[in-house]
Amino acid sequence: MEITKILVANRGEIAVRIMTACQEMGILTVGVYSDVDAKSPHVEMADETFPLGDPTPSASYLNMDKLIDIALKSGANAIHPGYGFLSENADFARVCAKAGIKFIGPTPEVIHGMGDKIEAKRTMRDAGVPVIPGYTGEEKETLQEACQRIGFPVLIKASAGGGGKGMKIVRSMEELDEAVASARREAKSSFGYDELLLEKYLPKPRHIEFQILADEHGKIIHLFERECAIQRRHQKVVEETPSIAIDDELREKMGRAAILAAKTIDYTNAGTVEFMLDAERNFYFLEMNTRLQVEHAITEMTTGIDIVKWQIKIASGEPLTLEQEKVTQRGHAIECRIYAEDPEKNFMPSTGTLQTVELPTGVNIRHDTGISQGYKISPYYDPMMAKLIVYGEDRKDASRKLEWALSNYIALGITTNIPFLRAIVKHPAFVNGDIDTHFIETYFGSWSSAKTLPSEVLIAAAIDDMKHSGVVEGMGDEKTEHETASPWTTVGRWRIDS
Amino acid sequence: MELHYEHQGKLYPVRITRDGEAFSIGVGDKSFRVESKETKPGYFALTIDGKVTKCNIATEGNQRHIFINGDVYRFNRVEAGARPADFDKLPSSITSPISGKVTAVGAVDNDIVEAGQVLITIEAMKMEYQIKAPYAGKVEKINFKLGDQVDIGELLVQMEKTE
Incomplete structure (x- = not known):
């Protein structure tokens, strides 16, 4: 299938990056933007743009219906999800396929399979890829037994996890119960799903x-x-x-x-x-x-x-x-x-x-x-x-x-x-x-640039402030082409911020 | 003229006078002869006692942002007569350090709260930030409710310290 027009379902630097590649390849680009992004470089760059409205992620860059609708309306025959947002969402890849739009990434099945971290490790272990010793829930043992087998320290993770949410390091059996309870709470509130996995914690990985x-x-x-x-x-x-x-x-x-x-x-x-x-x-x-x-x-x-x-x-x-x-x-x-x-x-x-x-x-x-x-x-x-x-x-x-x-x-x-x-x-x-x-x-546990103001900084500030205070004449005489309406001629010393 | 700047609670008075084409500037007990060229708005090439330093200045109200030798300094211009003590004084009003959405409110008007108690939680950029009581005292007024959008610098909570 020849890709002729790509909807870039993202914002910021990655949208710009993808559009650059499209332009170099002679492929048309469709940009989308929420209300707060209307003046972003990725919007300027796209061949066509469509608003997503409300900047809340779920209403804009995560809104599958809006994105598919825009893709169909604009005639884009592929969607590049970038990273973040819908890039690892198997449902989105599926919805794209259903709408006859090529999702630029792997198949929904692969996204789904690798999105479940427990499933992913099991698959890889069975295939002979080295996997860290751990507990995935399928072992017939308690968390305590699993910890004994793996050996402390042990890392607790949310199976649906990411971004460090729900992660805890447990160094001894005594710490286990409380850490498990806390990890479940965080996982539940972040992902709506509190299944946990354990793995050997590597001290200097x-x-x-x-x-x-x-x-x-x-x-x-x-x-x-x-x-x-x-x-x-x-x-x-x-x-x-x-x-x-x-x-x-x-x-x-x-x-x-x-x-x-x-x-x-x-x-x-x-x-x-x-x-x-x-x-x-x-x-x-x-x-x-x-x-x-x-x-x-x-x-x-x-x-x-x-x-x-x-x-x-x-x-x-x-x-x-x-x-x-x-x-x-x-x-x-x-x-x-x-x-x-x-x-x-x-x-x-x-x-x-x-x-x-x-x-x-x-x-x-x-x-x-x-x-x-x-x-x-x-x-x-x-x-x-x-x-x-x-x-x-x-x-x-x-x-x-x-x-x-x-x-x-x-x-x-x-x-x-x-x-x-x-x-x-x-x-x-x-x-x-x-x-x-x-x-x-x-x-860098408690990093601070902790600095006093050097003389150069104060000198620069003082010169700038004096120049704009109107005290010194004969400085910064900007010649302006503008007529009467110019702020330079009407109000004398004038600053954008004042 | 004399100018005053404040950075992290410390005051810096600076004396500046014209000296022909140059400036004579006093910082602390030191005095410098400085030539200045503004190459384009905000971009300065300063010759301080014969040594060239380049810097960049952006101004926002009383706030000064200066980029010099790879470092950024952010500080305030203040009125003559301001005292460092004024900056250390316990604030009775808590302003928002961030723009975002209120996801939890931990107190109501007239509540007596402990130091460190979470008063408001603001979500910004996928992360949550807790606004805590800086001291034990009484909450006079909470200005936002659940779901409100808050802008940086807005007054969140009015407090009164327990003596």
């Missing part, structure tokens, strides 16, 4: 995931790994590839396991197989993400392969022409996520208007964003503003470039995590590659 591409004719390849060790509350903050924790031998072994995982479930399109790697180089299947990942860009930088374009080609039935042996990694790429949040106030999301934004540009610096100057950040959606991705000859080169880029990333008006990211990138443990998923809580 590294998070290594493999990017997969699988066409609809049975061919599967991997595009190597990404390491996502720097996480906060199980949300990734900094990702890089290649991982310095694995060598070629282990890389090949893990790559084969990832392909086996995908083959086992007849996976199609782009996907990611996540593994945990312990200090003894044992790796365990964690879960499979049946969609495009936020951090896909670092793989694109080191392999030169455009993953989104391949998603579209695969969805239109094209065979995968890439050969595993010919796919190579070169250099080193690091991504960090720029969030509108205040690291000094418990990472509380910040809202407001982006008054000034000046991005670092240079060789091998990629910036994926869905916002621009004057953009108002609303409280409705994920606070990720942009992704900054750099590529270097090696890890050291890439880290230095990232530090430079973060130091030259001007974003005023909204509090961002940029200073926090700079501190991470400069930290000796990061520099040495001594990273695990507890990196942030270990080194």
Whole structure:
């Protein structure tokens, strides 16, 4: 089936990213937007746009009826869900198919199968993919017996989980009952479903995931790994590839396991197989993400392969022409996520208007964003503003470039995590590659930039304020072409904010 | 002229005077000779005692956002005569630190509450934020109800501290 017009059922940077790929391929794009996103870059970029109204996610970007209706109305014959929102919703994939619209992603059955974390592990274990010792509910034993078999510490997770909700670490039998009760409550309130699973808790695990591409004719390849060790509350903050924790031998072994995982479930399109790697180089299947990942860009930088374009080609039935042996990694790429949040106030999301934004540009610096100057950040959606991705000859080169880029990333008006990211990138443990998923809580438990105002800052403020106070004559004499209505000529010194 | 800035409860008086094409600026007991060039609105190249520093300024009412050497500083311009004590004083009004939707209200008007008691829960960007009583006292008025949309800076709760 030839894909001629794609509805991008998403917003922000990923909508822009997908539309760029469509435009390069000569495919028309349909953009959707809620009321608060009407002036977003993804709306400007789309060939056609349709409003979703009420910004509440369930009424807008999660509203299947509205999206299908728009797809049919606009004549889009495919939908790209991006990540988040409906990207891992099997029902949505099913509804698309019923409406005769190609869902760009795997089949509803695969999404459903991998969405159930217990089911996914069982499937993988049976297929011979290493899975972490745990309890999935089917073992004929009590939680106490399971803990004894697995050995403490044990991690409790919600089977429908994600984002760290419902997760608890139990270090002894005495702590078990209370932790189970609390995890059930959180799981119930977050997912409406309180089934739990247990697994062995790894003290210093590294998070290594493999990017997969699988066409609809049975061919599967991997595009190597990404390491996502720097996480906060199980949300990734900094990702890089290649991982310095694995060598070629282990890389090949893990790559084969990832392909086996995908083959086992007849996976199609782009996907990611996540593994945990312990200090003894044992790796365990964690879960499979049946969609495009936020951090896909670092793989694109080191392999030169455009993953989104391949998603579209695969969805239109094209065979995968890439050969595993010919796919190579070169250099080193690091991504960090720029969030509108205040690291000094418990990472509380910040809202407001982006008054000034000046991005670092240079060789091998990629910036994926869905916002621009004057953009108002609303409280409705994920606070990720942009992704900054750099590529270097090696890890050291890439880290230095990232530090430079973060130091030259001007974003005023909204509090961002940029200073926090700079501190991470400069930290000796990061520099040495001594990273695990507890990196942030270990080194940045109560991080604060705690600074007094340097003289330069006060000098700058004073000069700016004096210039605008009207006291000093002969400064900033803007010549204006405007006639009488100009504020420059009518009210003398005038400021937007005053 | 003398200008005053406040950052994290600390006051910074700055004296500034014209000195020909340049400025003479006093910060604390130090004094600097500064040349300034505004390359485009908000973008400054400052030559401070011969050393060039580039910075970027955005202004929002009394708030100043300055980007300099990779760091962002956010602080306020205040009136002459403001005292640091004014900034430490226990606030009787609690304003919203965030924009979002009220998902729970934990007290009603005239309630006596303990320090740390959750007064209002606001959901923003898929996360919940609890607004707690900063001290033990009486809730005079809660301005929002369940389901309301709250904007950053809006007055949430009026409180009176128990003496």
